[in-house]
Amino acid sequence: MSILLIAEHDNSNLKVFTLNAITAASKIDKETHVLVAGNKCDSVAKEVAAIPLVKKVIYCDSPNYENFLAENLTPLIIKVSESYTHIIASANTFGKNFMPRVSALLDSSQISDVIKINNSEEFLRPIYAGNAFATVKSSDKKKCITIRPTSFEPAPKSGGSASIEKIEPADIKNVSKFIKREETKSERPELGTARIVISGGRGMQSGENFKLINSIADKLNAAVGASRAAVDAGYIGNDHQVGQTGKVVVPDLYIAVGISGAIQHLAGMKESKVIVAINKDGEAPIFSIADYGLEADLFEALPQFLEELNKLNTIQK
Amino acid sequence: MKILVAVKRVIDYNVQIRVKEDGSGVNKDNVKMSTNPPDDNAIEEAVRLKESGKAKEIIAVTIGEEKAQETVRKALAVGADRGIHVKSDNYIEPLGIAKVLKKIVEKEKPDLVFLGKQAIDDDCNQTGQMLAAMLDWPQGTFASKIEHKDKVIEVTREVDEGLETIQINLPAIITCDLRLNEPRFASLPNIMKAKKKPIEQLNAKDLGVDITNRIQQIKVEEPPKRKSGIKVANVAELISKLKNEAKVI
Ligand SMILES: Cc1cc2nc3c(=O)[nH]c(=O)nc-3n(C[C@H](O)[C@H](O)[C@H](O)COP(=O)(O)OP(=O)(O)OC[C@H]3O[C@@H](n4cnc5c(N)ncnc54)[C@H](O)[C@@H]3O)c2cc1C
Ligand SMILES: Nc1ncnc2c1ncn2[C@@H]1O[C@H](COP(=O)(O)O)[C@@H](O)[C@H]1O
Numbered sequence: 001m002s003i004l005l006i007a008e009h010d011n012s013n014l015k016v017f018t019l020n021a022i023t024a025a026s027k028i029d030k031e032t033h034v035l036v037a038g039n040k041c042d043s044v045a046k047e048v049a050a051i052p053l054v055k056k057v058i059y060c061d062s063p064n065y066e067n068f069l070a071e072n073l074t075p076l077i078i079k080v081s082e083s084y085t086h087i088i089a090s091a092n093t094f095g096k097n098f099m100p101r102v103s104a105l106l107d108s109s110q111i112s113d114v115i116k117i118n119n120s121e122e123f124l125r126p127i128y129a130g131n132a133f134a135t136v137k138s139s140d141k142k143k144c145i146t147i148r149p150t151s152f153e154p155a156p157k158s159g160g161s162a163s164i165e166k167i168e169p170a171d172i173k174n175v176s177k178f179i180k181r182e183e184t185k186s187e188r189p190e191l192g193t194a195r196i197v198i199s200g201g202r203g204m205q206s207g208e209n210f211k212l213i214n215s216i217a218d219k220l221n222a223a224v225g226a227s228r229a230a231v232d233a234g235y236i237g238n239d240h241q242v243g244q245t246g247k248v249v250v251p252d253l254y255i256a257v258g259i260s261g262a263i264q265h266l267a268g269m270k271e272s273k274v275i276v277a278i279n280k281d282g283e284a285p286i287f288s289i290a291d292y293g294l295e296a297d298l299f300e301a302l303p304q305f306l307e308e309l310n311k312l313n314t315i316q317k
Numbered sequence: 318m319k320i321l322v323a324v325k326r327v328i329d330y331n332v333q334i335r336v337k338e339d340g341s342g343v344n345k346d347n348v349k350m351s352t353n354p355p356d357d358n359a360i361e362e363a364v365r366l367k368e369s370g371k372a373k374e375i376i377a378v379t380i381g382e383e384k385a386q387e388t389v390r391k392a393l394a395v396g397a398d399r400g401i402h403v404k405s406d407n408y409i410e411p412l413g414i415a416k417v418l419k420k421i422v423e424k425e426k427p428d429l430v431f432l433g434k435q436a437i438d439d440d441c442n443q444t445g446q447m448l449a450a451m452l453d454w455p456q457g458t459f460a461s462k463i464e465h466k467d468k469v470i471e472v473t474r475e476v477d478e479g480l481e482t483i484q485i486n487l488p489a490i491i492t493c494d495l496r497l498n499e500p501r502f503a504s505l506p507n508i509m510k511a512k513k514k515p516i517e518q519l520n521a522k523d524l525g526v527d528i529t530n531r532i533q534q535i536k537v538e539e540p541p542k543r544k545s546g547i548k549v550a551n552v553a554e555l556i557s558k559l560k561n562e563a564k565v566i
Binding site: 069070071074092093094096097098099100101102103104105107108109110111112113122126127128129130131132133134135136137138139140173175176177178179180181182183184192196220228231232237238239244245247252253263264270273274275276282287288289290291292293294295296301304305308309312 | 328330333334336343355410411412415434435437438439440441442443444445446447448449450451453454455456458459461471474475476477478479480481482483484485486494495496530531532533534535536537538539540543545546547548549551552553555556558559560563565566
């Protein structure tokens with residue numbers, strides 16, 4: 001057995017979720033190799049080589065991989081996959097985009113969004129927006145798997161010295177072209193990895209009102225999340241959406257403000273260690289999973305919350 | 318342009334599902350079923366392309382048991398021209414579904430295939446990408462906006478970092494996000510008209526593709542329950558609990 005894991009990066013730095021996937025991969029087998037494909041990204045290859053759980057880095061440098069287009073990346077992964085039993089990536093928009101292509105070409109049935117590894121063939125995954133957990137066993141010779149990052153600890157980043165093998169790019173067909181990426185830059189921690197997340201829903205009433213959330217997020221060094229309704233209404237960007245069709249977060253503290261608690265939202269946050277709900281409707285379903293529920297008007301509660309936090313005067317890191 | 322749209326029948330998104338006690342799956346008896354939500358967006362987008370004169374024909378296809386036909390019928394009521402129902406009484410994995418869809422594509426030769434980005438029952442998020450690979454076509458996944466320009470299509474994709482725009486050549490696969498559009502409701506006259514539109518019936522077993530499942534579902538169980546929490550009286554109490562009891566701030 002040996003594992004091929006596809007690294008996610010931006011051509012300069014490794015993305016953290018790859019570390020969680022590496023932890024998951026090494027639970028299947030210690031022989032974990034990582035493919036770093038990108039454009040002028042030798043710094044990433046070196047970064048990966050230093051991860052102790054990684055036994056080998058396969059590095060492919062080509063402008064074809066600069067934007068990770070699935071049509072370009074897939075033939076390379078297929079080429080490299082030959083000597084591996086498991087192909088693994090993160091279950092985020094990076095991995096979800098190309099892995100099914102790889103899986104289809106290998107005539108293998110992909111296992112999406114794995115949250116626990118029982119052994120090399122048997123996995124646990126959520127279905128129905130996390131309202132059921134399925135234990136599944138794959139009979140495919142080569143298994144294609146995406147890993148839900150928040151279900152595994154990130155692998156330690158330093159101390160290793162894996163070899164780096166440079167390989168030639170695969171042929172591409174030039175049927176897709178990258179145009180642009182619109183990223184929202186923020187000083188705040190990333191939603192997926194933040195220790196504290198504070199999310200706003202339709203109850204916020206406007207994008208402008210999200211400043212109430214933002215100032216608390218700044219105080220707590222928290223990431224800002226949102227319900228789909230808040231994103232749909234244009235209060236905030238899609239990259240903040242938490243839920244079945246958004247991001248999954250498992251922070252130590254999740255604060256849901258003006259969010260009713262639809263199952264599709266809960267799917268993205270109900271594993272959080274401590275959940276707080278602030279909602280003026282005492283019957284809102286979000287209260288049924290909240291550790292601490294505050295039935296109040298958010299426009300009164302949030303300013304008070306900030307004030308109390310200021311009084312505490314603790315420095316959050 | 319000819320468009321194929323794949324629609325799946327799933328348990329309605331409002332239903333609180335129940336896991337069967339014997340661990341064999343979830344209860345589907347007497348449960349409300351509907352079209353998988355993003356598949357409604359897929360149909361809607363196709364209909365808009367037809368209304369703008371860019372598409373000539375829309376074919377809605379579903380794979381599933383006898384009743385899955387209702388899903389095709391609904392697609393016909395909002396504007397698809399004809400339907401295909403590939404009958405299968407057993408659950409087929411996305412890999413098998415993609416193989417069946419490939420057969421249909423080879424026969425119908427559409428320029429575009431729309432699918433939902435994810436089925437809300439199995440939450441796999443695979444079928445569109447798999448079909449694209451099998452056909453060796455480009456893909457625009459998680460689409461929240463598309464712009465058709467002659468031989469290419471520009472797709473705005475919802476990605477973790479925000480939005481990404483790519484341009485792909487036709488023929489192509491698009492998987493739709495819920496934000497792609499606002500699906501319309503079928504009007505009563507259109508529902509009546511849809512009853513006369515043709516639905517071709519095929520049998521999955523007769524298509525000559527290998528649809529055997531590779532993944533065995535060993536057990537389905539309820540996720541661990543959270544222990545119930547408390548209501549606090551005011552913000553001061555909330556802060557004090559978070560600091561002294563939960564110790565998270
Ligand atoms: C296929 C599918 C996928 C979906 N995926 C997601 C997903 O990934 N993430 C997601 O979040 N949703 C998702 N949804 C949508 C989901 O079903 C709900 O519609 C959505 O989560 C509702 O958002 P909300 O709670 O902000 O809005 P609402 O349900 O409208 O709730 C607003 C809440 O704010 C409260 N409120 C209003 N004013 C105040 C005030 N002044 N003070 C305090 N409280 C106030 C109200 O009491 C209410 O409880 C999905 C739906 C479908 C069909
Ligand atoms: N049985 C099916 N019949 C028709 N379309 C399907 C079927 N299963 C999946 N699809 C399509 O594939 C999309 C993604 O499904 P999945 O890969 O299962 O998450 C759905 O939104 C549908 O458009």
